[in-house]
Amino acid sequence: MTRTERTRVAIVGAGPAGLLLSHLLHREGIDSVVLDERDRDQIETTVRAGILEQGTVEVLDATGASERALREGHRHEGIELRFGGEGHRIDFERLVGRGVYLYPQHEVLKDLIARRLADGGDVRFGHRAISARDAENPVVEVETPDGERYELVADAVVGADGSRSVVRTLVTGSQTGGYFREYPFAWFGILCEAPPSAPELIYSASPRGFALVSQRSETVQRLYLQCDPELDPDSMSEAEIWDELQARVAGTTLHEGPIFQRDVLRFRSFVAHRLLNGNALLVGDAAHTVPPTGAKGLNLAVADVLLVADALIEFATTGSRAGLDAYPAAASHRIWRAQHFSWWMTSMLHAAPDETEFDLHRQMGELESVTASEHGSAYLAEAYTGWPLARL
Numbered sequence: 001m002t003r004t005e006r007t008r009v010a011i012v013g014a015g016p017a018g019l020l021l022s023h024l025l026h027r028e029g030i031d032s033v034v035l036d037e038r039d040r041d042q043i044e045t046t047v048r049a050g051i052l053e054q055g056t057v058e059v060l061d062a063t064g065a066s067e068r069a070l071r072e073g074h075r076h077e078g079i080e081l082r083f084g085g086e087g088h089r090i091d092f093e094r095l096v097g098r099g100v101y102l103y104p105q106h107e108v109l110k111d112l113i114a115r116r117l118a119d120g121g122d123v124r125f126g127h128r129a130i131s132a133r134d135a136e137n138p139v140v141e142v143e144t145p146d147g148e149r150y151e152l153v154a155d156a157v158v159g160a161d162g163s164r165s166v167v168r169t170l171v172t173g174s175q176t177g178g179y180f181r182e183y184p185f186a187w188f189g190i191l192c193e194a195p196p197s198a199p200e201l202i203y204s205a206s207p208r209g210f211a212l213v214s215q216r217s218e219t220v221q222r223l224y225l226q227c228d229p230e231l232d233p234d235s236m237s238e239a240e241i242w243d244e245l246q247a248r249v250a251g252t253t254l255h256e257g258p259i260f261q262r263d264v265l266r267f268r269s270f271v272a273h274r275l276l277n278g279n280a281l282l283v284g285d286a287a288h289t290v291p292p293t294g295a296k297g298l299n300l301a302v303a304d305v306l307l308v309a310d311a312l313i314e315f316a317t318t319g320s321r322a323g324l325d326a327y328p329a330a331a332s333h334r335i336w337r338a339q340h341f342s343w344w345m346t347s348m349l350h351a352a353p354d355e356t357e358f359d360l361h362r363q364m365g366e367l368e369s370v371t372a373s374e375h376g377s378a379y380l381a382e383a384y385t386g387w388p389l390a391r392l
């Protein structure tokens with residue numbers, strides 16, 4: 001060890017959770033250090049989430065974390081569920097008076113990083129947390145891009161370090177300490193140069209498997225195919241990909257264009273057994289992971305952060321642990337509702353590899369129940385657009 005540094009709150013991970021937390025603490029005069037093993041360019045260019053709940057956008061806007069999300073994000077007031085060759089619109093605005101915003105995660109990250117740096121925030125790119133120890137008096141062991149090591153001592157440590165969290169071991173006792181479910185399928189995602197094929201997202205269930213038609217910008221589309229988790233993303237030609245997508249969204253004509261990115265995304269559900277141990281906490285994907293079907297991961301991270309920011313502000317200004325101790329129970333309601341919703345959307349829309357004729361007909365019955373019923377549609381609309389947030 002060459003040196004020891006001190007801060008009030010050590011935040012591992014400069015994803016949406018870690019950066020937003022650092023920003024909210026700064027607004028109340030509380031210092032933090034944010035560590036991320038990736039460099040700034042990698043963070044700002046990795047394509048992940050696209051759909052933000054209305055509440056998430058309102059938080060980003062109201063706290064000054066992003067001035068662009070509300071202004072430049074595309075408001076979507078519904079989605080289409082497509083099955084049996086027909087589309088059925090779930091009209092969010094009419095059903096629950098709310099919407100969602102298409103505003104890519106890497107744009108949120110650009111906004112958050114710019115805000116933190118403009119405010120003099122201590123965000124250390126390329127600094128990897130090797131381990132975290134002593135939950136009562138947290139110490140994070142850090143490695144710099146040059147291979148130098150130092151210790152960061154803090155009043156509290158927050159694991160905002162994603163699904164392979166290092167801080168999770170300090171909180172739960174093991175890296176895998178949680179409730180876990182793996183799905184027998186994955187998404188093959190592509191980015192292509194073509195204008196949007198539809199104004200809103202199309203979730204399409206077909207006997208060939210699920211497909212999602214989504215958008216990124218006026219010139220780029222994001223589309224997904226349900227696939228085997230072991231699929232090699234380079235094994236399909238562009239023509240095969242378009243044929244398969246087209247077959248799965250029968251009744252819609254897709255705008256085709258050159259494919260410039262391919263990835264396979266495995267489906268997992270996870271909730272850590274504990275979210276708090278002493279002064280060590282977990283937020284965002286470090287605390288829980290959902291399959292992307294319900295577009296909940298980033299939104300859930302923001303909901304956690306609102307609770308943890310208030311708890312840490314109370315702890316720093318009054319010494320009270322009340323908010324910290326209440327955090328796991330307060331967060332878990334939303335976490336499990338989001339877990340259920342993500343699992344439900346996934347199982348309703350995907351074809352399991354061992355699916356029987358019975359399962360297929362049952363699935364159609366479920367989709368009809370949701371789309372033909374005002375109450376069924378309203379449940380989907382309410383969950384998709386997001387439940388009320390603590391601060392709003």
Ligand SMILES: Cc1cc2nc3c(=O)[nH]c(=O)nc-3n(C[C@H](O)[C@H](O)[C@H](O)COP(=O)(O)OP(=O)(O)OC[C@H]3O[C@@H](n4cnc5c(N)ncnc54)[C@H](O)[C@@H]3O)c2cc1C
Binds near residue numbers: 162295298
């Ligand atoms: C294809 C796809 C589509 C998605 N669509 C949506 C959507 O539409 N809506 C939605 O809400 N969510 C969506 N999600 C989920 C969303 O992307 C995640 O839930 C979100 O990124 C979680 O944010 P986070 O800050 O908790 O973690 P992350 O974004 O994973 O950030 C964690 C950070 O920690 C850093 N890190 C990890 N380990 C260390 C270490 N040891 N030391 C230092 N740094 C470390 C990483 O480099 C990373 O920058 C999607 C995800 C995928 C993959």
